[in-house]
Amino acid sequence: MFESSRSFLTVESSFVAKLISSLPPDIRLEVPAGDDAAVVRPPAMRRTVITVDMLMEGTDFLPFPATDPKAVGYKALAVNLSDLAAMGARPEVAVVAVALPIKHGRTIGDEMLEGMLPLAKQFNIAIAGGDTNSWDNLLVVSVTAIGSVEPGKAWRRDGAVPGDVILVTGAFGGSILGRHLCFLPRCNEALAMTARWEIHAAIDSSDGLSLDLFRMMSASNTGARLECDRIPIHEDARIYAQQGSGQTPLEHAFGDGEDFELILALDPQVASDLINEFKHLFPETPLSVIGTVTATPGIVCVLPNGDMRQLEPRGYQHLFTSNCSLKKSCD
Amino acid sequence: MFESSRSFLTVESSFVAKLISSLPPDIRLEVPAGDDAAVVRPPAMRRTVITVDMLMEGTDFLPFPATDPKAVGYKALAVNLSDLAAMGARPEVAVVAVALPIKHGRTIGDEMLEGMLPLAKQFNIAIAGGDTNSWDNLLVVSVTAIGSVEPGKAWRRDGAVPGDVILVTGAFGGSILGRHLCFLPRCNEALAMTARWEIHAAIDSSDGLSLDLFRMMSASNTGARLECDRIPIHEDARIYAQQGSGQTPLEHAFGDGEDFELILALDPQVASDLINEFKHLFPETPLSVIGTVTATPGIVCVLPNGDMRQLEPRGYQHLFTSNCSLKKSCD
Numbered sequence: 220m221f222e223s224s225r226s227f228l229t230v231e232s233s234f235v236a237k238l239i240s241s242l243p244p245d246i247r248l249e250v251p252a253g254d255d256a257a258v259v260r261p262p263a264m265r266r267t268v269i270t271v272d273m274l275m276e277g278t279d280f281l282p283f284p285a286t287d288p289k290a291v292g293y294k295a296l297a298v299n300l301s302d303l304a305a306m307g308a309r310p311e312v313a314v315v316a317v318a319l320p321i322k323h324g325r326t327i328g329d330e331m332l333e334g335m336l337p338l339a340k341q342f343n344i345a346i347a348g349g350d351t352n353s354w355d356n357l358l359v360v361s362v363t364a365i366g367s368v369e370p371g372k373a374w375r376r377d378g379a380v381p382g383d384v385i386l387v388t389g390a391f392g393g394s395i396l397g398r399h400l401c402f403l404p405r406c407n408e409a410l411a412m413t414a415r416w417e418i419h420a421a422i423d424s425s426d427g428l429s430l431d432l433f434r435m436m437s438a439s440n441t442g443a444r445l446e447c448d449r450i451p452i453h454e455d456a457r458i459y460a461q462q463g464s465g466q467t468p469l470e471h472a473f474g475d476g477e478d479f480e481l482i483l484a485l486d487p488q489v490a491s492d493l494i495n496e497f498k499h500l501f502p503e504t505p506l507s508v509i510g511t512v513t514a515t516p517g518i519v520c521v522l523p524n525g526d527m528r529q530l531e532p533r534g535y536q537h538l539f540t541s542n543c544s545l546k547k548s549c550d
Numbered sequence: 551m552f553e554s555s556r557s558f559l560t561v562e563s564s565f566v567a568k569l570i571s572s573l574p575p576d577i578r579l580e581v582p583a584g585d586d587a588a589v590v591r592p593p594a595m596r597r598t599v600i601t602v603d604m605l606m607e608g609t610d611f612l613p614f615p616a617t618d619p620k621a622v623g624y625k626a627l628a629v630n631l632s633d634l635a636a637m638g639a640r641p642e643v644a645v646v647a648v649a650l651p652i653k654h655g656r657t658i659g660d661e662m663l664e665g666m667l668p669l670a671k672q673f674n675i676a677i678a679g680g681d682t683n684s685w686d687n688l689l690v691v692s693v694t695a696i697g698s699v700e701p702g703k704a705w706r707r708d709g710a711v712p713g714d715v716i717l718v719t720g721a722f723g724g725s726i727l728g729r730h731l732c733f734l735p736r737c738n739e740a741l742a743m744t745a746r747w748e749i750h751a752a753i754d755s756s757d758g759l760s761l762d763l764f765r766m767m768s769a770s771n772t773g774a775r776l777e778c779d780r781i782p783i784h785e786d787a788r789i790y791a792q793q794g795s796g797q798t799p800l801e802h803a804f805g806d807g808e809d810f811e812l813i814l815a816l817d818p819q820v821a822s823d824l825i826n827e828f829k830h831l832f833p834e835t836p837l838s839v840i841g842t843v844t845a846t847p848g849i850v851c852v853l854p855n856g857d858m859r860q861l862e863p864r865g866y867q868h869l870f871t872s873n874c875s876l877k878k879s880c881d
């Protein structure tokens with residue numbers, strides 16, 4: 220059901236009702252939330268892109284109050300937007316289902332809204348409804364996001380060809396220090412790229428640069444040759460290593476995940492053109508060519524001295540993570 | 551992320567991967583699940599209908615093993631299909647996010663699939679992907695279903711007009727004895743109706759006939775006058791009352807909810823025509839005219855002796871419910 224009475228009867232203030240009422244009416248909704256389902260006017264001549272992500276308290280983030288509910292609300296939507304970006308899709312609509320803990324559920328819900336709403340506004344997402352529930356247990360939030368792309372234009376994982384360069388946005392590693400809750404999904408960058416340049420394959424780095432790149436290469440029946448000294452290592456990876464994580468900053472960059480950066484494969488000439496123009500469009504978004512696509516499966520990393528080593532795809536689960544506001548704000 | 555590696559790394563057998571691989575390739579999916587998101591070819595010249603429902607172990611059904619996981623999988627999809635039916639929408643696509651308990655999670659997931667897959671097949675739903683997670687906690691499953699309708703043709707709650715008759719499918723009450731886990735959503739009935747007859751307003755009885763009817767009347771700025779002896783009372787309501795529930799069968803019919811029957815408002819002449827033809831189309835689906843729409847707000851019930859009583863909209867939460875297979879199978 221859509222905004223069920225179960226919520227009406229058990230949750231003092233319905234999370235989803237508040238979420239919806241906090242956004243202006245949207246022309247895309249022929250029937251807005253509040254009926255049995257929402258009716259959306261899909262954009263003409265475009266495909267529908269669908270993704271869903273569920274976050275669970277204690278598994279995806281530290282139990283409250285160690286984690287800021289605002290950051291959870293933000294992240295629940297942002298991870299979906301990152302998936303849309305990785306398809307080159309324009310965000311359109313989202314629905315949100317929550318199981319709120321009875322204890323402090325109202326406060327947690329209100330604070331989650333504070334994190335989610337500005338992001339929905341920023342990326343012009345119409346919240347079309349959802350399902351509010353409460354239980355005597357931990358928070359679970361599931362967001363389904365819907366975007367659109369031109370027919371045949373969705374970025375897939377399986378289009379990389381030998382000779383392509385591998386381009387990444389941003390920097391990698393150490394997201395567990397807080398960034399994984401506060402990242403800005405690369406939707407605008409993706410839309411600008413897909414409008415101007417032909418991208419052969421794309422994925423977002425949710426589970427680790429090496430693992431996600433490995434997936435893209437495997438899907439494409441290709442491999443990758445990376446220049447180790449060109450991997451953009453995030454400052455957080457260095458801090459984490461200095462804190463005695465037991466890994467080098469480069470290892471963190473390859474294996475930590477939850478960077479939510481784009482990993483792209485494209486023609487070298489196109490990449491050169493893209494990089495030149497992109498810095499005027501997005502001066503604050505770093506772009507780095509980290510290697511090339513090869514016909515040989517697997518990922519090889521070339522060290523500065525010319526030595527090569529085989530890279531094992533690694534992606535670690537973020538079991539428990541610190542509070543977003545310790546590092547930076549989601550505002 | 552779409553089929554995240556979190557699942558890959560933590561869940562022995564990914565629920566969603568199995569779900570997807572168990573269905574044949576679907577022409578509607580331009581990019582099937584397995585990429586960052588699925589890409590769907592929306593049907594031309596139709597609106598997109600979106601609904602989401604989350605079910606939680608211990609809140610929506612008795613904790614395992616008291617409940618058959620197969621029934622949970624079935625219900626998780628069926629409640630969404632009922633919402634699509636209540637909009638007069640054709641089912642198209644669904645995505646499924648699960649948080650599986652680590653303990654017995656694999657078995658629970660496999661059995662949920664057994665309940666969900668035949669229903670997806672029966673209603674020609676393309677499973678476009680999802681998100682598999684596991685945790686040391688209770689099962690949570692969230693299904694987002696997407697349907698389609700002709701522009702302007704979605705059944706809304708707010709279109710009832712005084713003089714309309716109120717028509718319902720099936721019978722009401724006592725769903726807690728097991729039927730709430732095993733109902734067949736009225737998708738086919740809804741599609742047949744919307745293709746042939748003009749329906750002014752519709753809702754599904756998820757939270758109680760009186761409460762859901764009250765919602766429809768409120769949205770339409772109308773009221774209802776019901777003939778008490780024409781309310782179709784389910785046998786389960788009588789059994790439940792006989793078991794000493796403390797309520798009459800009629801009270802169960804009005805207040806129990808989770809019947810997932812259609813409540814419709816339409817012109818009396820159209821209704822007469824519909825009823826005549828419908829019994830040939832769906833000989834096994836009862837149809838009952840239970841009353842008329844009035845200009846006066848509120849719901850009045852006329853007793854067989856002519857006395858009238860005001861009906862308080864009631865809808866009760868199904869806190870804990872018995873095992874589906876005790877009553878009937880979901881097969």
